[in-house]
Amino acid sequence: TVHAAREDDVVLPRYGALGPHPRGGDVALMAADHASLDKTAVAALEALEALVDLAAQGAAEDALRAALIDHMPALLRVRSVLEHHSLREGRFMYPTLDAALSEADKDSILRILAG
16 A cells, blocks of 8 residues: 555654564564555455446345355455554554654654655
């Protein structure tokens, strides 16, 4: 995502420079989370597109329900990965940055993340 790319380019280098980081808060894990989020978001989008296509083709309600159940793991996986990643950021990265950076630096990061 654009947000993850901005974090990779701007936030993670600043966070990395403040290391070493505790177990679970390593920069490589944050970046791996972003890669996982990208993959799971693509899978969820593909699942949604398949459901929309099936509905557009006039599939019966039972077929739509069955397809939804089949695609549910992809839809739920993106939520799980996002929640896990958000917890990691909230526990490690953002408190570390908040304690170490000036208000001007924090404002600059927020502006960049907001686009």
